[in-house]
Amino acid sequence: xxxxxxxxxxxxxxxxxxxxxxxxxxxxxxxxxxxxxxxxxxxxxxxxxxxxxxxxxxxxxxxxxxxxxxxxxxxxxxxxxxxxxxxxxxxxxxxxxxxxxxxxxxxxxxxxxxxxxxxxxxxxxxxxxxxxxxxxxxxxxxxxxxxxxxxxxxxxxxxxxxxxxxxxxxxxxxxxxxxxxxxxxxxxxxxx
Numbered sequence: 001x002x003x004x005x006x007x008x009x010x011x012x013x014x015x016x017x018x019x020x021x022x023x024x025x026x027x028x029x030x031x032x033x034x035x036x037x038x039x040x041x042x043x044x045x046x047x048x049x050x051x052x053x054x055x056x057x058x059x060x061x062x063x064x065x066x067x068x069x070x071x072x073x074x075x076x077x078x079x080x081x082x083x084x085x086x087x088x089x090x091x092x093x094x095x096x097x098x099x100x101x102x103x104x105x106x107x108x109x110x111x112x113x114x115x116x117x118x119x120x121x122x123x124x125x126x127x128x129x130x131x132x133x134x135x136x137x138x139x140x141x142x143x144x145x146x147x148x149x150x151x152x153x154x155x156x157x158x159x160x161x162x163x164x165x166x167x168x169x170x171x172x173x174x175x176x177x178x179x180x181x182x183x184x185x186x187x188x189x190x191x192x
Contacts, residue, residue, distance in 0.1 A: 028092050030101040037081040039103055044073040045094050054091040063088070080105045117141020119162060121183040121192035129173025133181060135191075136165045143191065144184045150177010 026045040033040045043051065048070045055064040055078065068074065078090070080103075088103045119137030126132055135143055140163045147156040147170065155175060160166060172179045183192035 026092065026094050026096050026099060028090070028099040028101055030090050030103060033077055036106070037079060039078045039080065039090075039105075040075065041078055041090055041092075042073075042075045043071075043092055045071070045096065047095070048072040049095045052091075052093040054089075054093075056089045056091060058087045078103075117162075117185060119143060119185055119191055121181075123181045123192060126169065129171060129175070131170050131172060131179065131181065132167060133170060133183070133192075134165070134167040135160070135162045135183065137162055139164070142186050144182075146182040146184075147172065147175075148180040148182065149175045150179070152180075155179070 026043065029042040031040050031042075032038070041053070043053075045051065049072070051068045051071050051074075053064075053066050053068070054062055056062050080088070083105060085105055085107050088105055090101045090103060092099050117137055117139055119135050119141060121133065121135045121143065124132045124134075133145065140161065142159050142161055144159050145157070146154055149155050155172070156170070160168070181192055182190065184190050
């Protein structure tokens with residue numbers, strides 16, 4: 001009889017522990033990583049199970065979805081580089097329900113500066129009053145080209161779109177005095 005009571009007590013304790021552990025809540029943490037564009041998602045559930053992670057924008061549109069089977073915990077980076085600034089949701093669904101963490105993504109100054117079109121320009125004198133303007137840069141961007149005559153009068157102005165490299169020949173044979181080429185990028189920085 002004593003063995004039966006001990007066995008019954010042991011079964012009740014094991015069942016209570018299993019139910020208590022199965023009902024434990026999952027944990028979700030989202031934090032900034034080393035770069036402003038990267039967030040770290042840390043998930044820990046009470047048991048190994050199917051876990052669905054979704055990233056949605058503020059309108060509820062699903063931008064990313066991944067299903068992972070047999071995981072009780074994971075840690076992974078989310079790179080928002082190239083995304084529009086705004087509020088995004090990291091949604092984790094497991095056997096215990098759904099948890100949502102909000103991310104307020106802002107583009108860093110470093111990322112903004114990296115996206116600026118940086119170019120270099122060169123003007124070479126050819127023959128018969130012709131000049132070669134060459135502009136090279138990484139990516140695509142616009143440059144303003146202004147040509148002044150010897151008396152500082154604007155004789156030509158145009159905005160050029162440059163995709164990696166662009167070269168044009170200008171005929172300024174009829175210009176009075178030595179022509180001056182001024183080339184500026186979209187931010188107004190003079191590059192020639």
